[in-house]
Amino acid sequence: MALRGFGSDNHSGIHPDILSEMLSANHGHEPSYGTDSFSETAIEIFRNFFGPKADVYFVYNGTAANVLCLRAGLKRHESCLVTDQSHLNMDECAAPEFFAGKLIPATSINGKFQLEQLQSYLIRKGDQHVSPIKMISLTQPTELGTCYTIEEIRKITEWAHQNNIYVHIDGARLTNALHFLKTTYQKMLVETGADIISLGGTKNGLGFGEAVVILNPELKKDFKFIRKQSAQLPSKTRFISSQFMGYFKNDLYLKIAEHSHQLALKLAHDLTTIPEVQITQPVESNSVFAIIPKAWIGPLRKKYFFYVWNEATFECRLMLSWDSTPQDVAGFIEAIQEIKLNS
């Protein structure tokens, strides 16, 4: 077994309650390719959240959920507006360009688009030499752990729709934002006008599996073919859908978000007692971003693994997960203090 740490919420395994539902699905024969009874049940659960007209498609991973959402909304000559910090732009090995179209990276603050700048990206709209922007992708929570407020989402969505642009929500850790904003999927996304959503599972306690939720009917039409052609149609779909059944049962999804957010707040709080460490982002989900003295990072990572987010500033990312514990947090603080003493 490897070292515990704060590397990523995908270093954790499967949450026992999610696993339990998955095991319940492992009996007898079921039709394949999404037509099984577990998938039907899981989709109904999603419709309770997102309304009866929502279309739901299970796919394997977060890259797939995101690039298939883009592919659903973009023709090949069209572009998606993203932030310069976004996962789509920085960490997907050009998968968006492969599956969908061009990305236009916009400058961001705390990982968020700046509403007042958006219009400037549309200056040459209609010019045949310029790839038209047809989608904007918001990461919620952002790569830096911050959350758009409902009002911010509404304003961006209004701007987008006024300009004939679809709104994608990249929600690898979407429930963390739900929990932080003390709201519902209905209020945060349906009422604000989001068109298509990547709702993450793997980083929230599933072993694998994400859901694409489509609210705008224009984006539904071809999605089953898009998923299949993109090699993302799971044959034994029941083993994804049953995990989501576990994730949503007894409000587990909110409990996981609460758990990891509380630990993040605790970690951030305790780090503020160490003056050499500087918290850089508001703690609005399950991560803490902090500049840590360069000399401390090496020895610290040997005890608790984490990533240096910005190689220039030594801003580090500490990610809390469903299986992170108060002991992990206390141990980390202890370790950092020990290193400080010895330095």
Place this chain on the structure above:
Amino acid sequence: MALRGFGSDNHSGIHPDILSEMLSANHGHEPSYGTDSFSETAIEIFRNFFGPKADVYFVYNGTAANVLCLRAGLKRHESCLVTDQSHLNMDECAAPEFFAGKLIPATSINGKFQLEQLQSYLIRKGDQHVSPIKMISLTQPTELGTCYTIEEIRKITEWAHQNNIYVHIDGARLTNALHFLKTTYQKMLVETGADIISLGGTKNGLGFGEAVVILNPELKKDFKFIRKQSAQLPSKTRFISSQFMGYFKNDLYLKIAEHSHQLALKLAHDLTTIPEVQITQPVESNSVFAIIPKAWIGPLRKKYFFYVWNEATFECRLMLSWDSTPQDVAGFIEAIQEIKLNS
């Protein structure tokens, strides 16, 4: 729980011994994206079969394994020779063309290429108007449940290499061929000269997960990027690799092949007692192909689901799985006799 039947080997769940290994992997933190200890162990097992220089990459499903193999070997202007009956040509919603390149469908007998015709597809080689054939994809066992002999594989591979063509093995049910030919992966694929292999898991008892095995060093170089860009890099890879550990432990992979082949032989044998039914393909893996009187198909499918393979001839496919039972076979024969009596 849905009806038992002979629809597909992906209608079955996860084999208990495979599940057991997967559950053993569900402890603590592990690095993500293929760098976990379970993946390292599983890759060593593959190397015991395919030699120490084999590269192994886990992906989510069979479509992905196949199209990523093609992408590894083909530039976008190049083509892959497939049989007209192949899954790549018939059942992948143009995924090969999306991920890799053009398919050239060749006529086939019993699902197999005809060696003596292959050369005719190279007539215009070098002509800039013609997409060069750079790969040939053999399905083993074929879509019709037949197996290439080792000698046939060797001859096709020799022909391919003489013509600067890579050999891909589409092995969604590869171990069934291994069992039928009473051979080893080493003899069937390494010594015959295969370049890149899709080794199936999902249809053989895994919940999800396939392996790409790369033998030819020329095809290894970019595969990690190809997998990532194709949205097939699993974050919690341990839940695929551990399943393969279960699949190979105590020769389970061979036992599953033996089990499903024996039941297929039994089913075919018992069907020959019904003169109206005509077995159409040699039973060389875990499927039986048979022409069943049209009027019987409807009522029969209500008791045991299966697919009509050829809508013109009413050739049907009956697929046996790791969880198929002698009772299933007996029940099917009984059902068909009952329908015959009543007709």
Place this chain on the structure above:
Amino acid sequence: MALRGFGSDNHSGIHPDILSEMLSANHGHEPSYGTDSFSETAIEIFRNFFGPKADVYFVYNGTAANVLCLRAGLKRHESCLVTDQSHLNMDECAAPEFFAGKLIPATSINGKFQLEQLQSYLIRKGDQHVSPIKMISLTQPTELGTCYTIEEIRKITEWAHQNNIYVHIDGARLTNALHFLKTTYQKMLVETGADIISLGGTKNGLGFGEAVVILNPELKKDFKFIRKQSAQLPSKTRFISSQFMGYFKNDLYLKIAEHSHQLALKLAHDLTTIPEVQITQPVESNSVFAIIPKAWIGPLRKKYFFYVWNEATFECRLMLSWDSTPQDVAGFIEAIQEIKLNS
């Protein structure tokens, strides 16, 4: 200067009357990218033929005209039905798959689709594993020089539209069919229901340049972006549009078709006097297909270049052009008789 012959109608240069119009366009400044006055005039001429709602886009070559038409009508997961003999399938180096989607090659007779077989390609329509056929591409005249009758076009188009399929006309030598059928573009294509047309220039006397004519409004919307992204937006467009002005002026387009068809008929007629030579296709445009004794082909090609169309049967293609002459035909017959005498 190279040898005269019957290799292809693109071995000829620019017709003097077409060149003359092109030279007239070479004065002063004109806006670029299709907004010049010559392009506006040329488009009006096309609208006289195809109706006032036709959209017209000039592109550089025939490959481009065809694959852009496919791209206009196909989403990436969709397919185009073509004949097995079609240029799209045989001679475009997988450009259709690169720009648009999968090709489904249908068996053909005399280069034409067989209407009664078309329905069989739609068997699995709606199945997510199968790339939906969304376009059918008719070559008029076909690769074998034959012409669909207006009634055949109407029937195929009706079938297509009943099945929600667009009709593309690959018309690299379209006017030859117009002339053969003694009809108009309006009757042959607009009234029969064609959706999008590649209207060839280069093989009919232009130096370069083809026109895409879009009749179905659904296919117009994005075409300017598709053309630009596909690297087919000509900057000095006037040098294509002015050539088409020359092509249509004083019925030159029909005169060229008449000239080359008459010579083809003469050549076919004279070849029938040589019993060893067998005409294989009806002469319905500007080509003659004939099986020529194998031993004669080498020496004959040294005097008059032409292509062996079928390497198995030694069916040869003799192509007549705007600049072919009765002397060319007579010389060819003479040459063949001389070779016969000496053999």
Place this chain on the structure above:
Amino acid sequence: MALRGFGSDNHSGIHPDILSEMLSANHGHEPSYGTDSFSETAIEIFRNFFGPKADVYFVYNGTAANVLCLRAGLKRHESCLVTDQSHLNMDECAAPEFFAGKLIPATSINGKFQLEQLQSYLIRKGDQHVSPIKMISLTQPTELGTCYTIEEIRKITEWAHQNNIYVHIDGARLTNALHFLKTTYQKMLVETGADIISLGGTKNGLGFGEAVVILNPELKKDFKFIRKQSAQLPSKTRFISSQFMGYFKNDLYLKIAEHSHQLALKLAHDLTTIPEVQITQPVESNSVFAIIPKAWIGPLRKKYFFYVWNEATFECRLMLSWDSTPQDVAGFIEAIQEIKLNS
């Protein structure tokens, strides 16, 4: 005939000496698809400039030359480093992403890369989540009319090759740089180590046609197929190659560059006499960039068309061409003075 102006060098027609050579090519039959005698002659001329091992391919337009160069050097998961101002990034409607791969836009000064920043784009090289940078594209002269010095090209090329990165030269107006630097293609590009070059024709007096010059043997291998599949193989190639014969004959290429540069210098000089106008870029090729008072732009463009380059600052681009005249320059200055008087 449209208004004369400074909109673009592609608003001009064909230079008479270039046209003359093109007309000389319009006799008799020539083999098609690049195998004609004119193309052979033209390629020899290029080899006199670029060395005997240079491969030369004619294509239709500048977009094509650029994206085919990128496609030659990039696998689909790889990226090309470009400046944020580059034509590839700003004006190609996502054609680079369609044909080749992802673009990484780097900040620039006067349209040029900043050498000291290049290394920062390679930080995560080797990480499978990051698309590897495999090519850098230098525009020479840049979009802002400035020229890299030979020393700058050498340093960038050295950096690139040390990092296993190919160097592409986007040279839509390449000879203008040659003339400004008083150098040769050999010294500016071959000796500095450029790998592949787009050498423009259309903006320098041709009616259409560009050349791709490949110096690095690794990039040559598949180019004929890449060109064909990209719909850029001209059938009557002689009408491009003969134009290049005219372009290079009697040093016409240098004379055109000299002519347009001198006029640009004259225009810039005369504009400095108008204090309200501010020249923004060094005049190192055939364009002048200047901030013109907003109120003047409308009336001025009615007399002499030009583009506003930067809608925020009202920096305008005035482009000189082979057919620009001293009268055009004088007329423009007169017009601006008149507008000033009346304002």
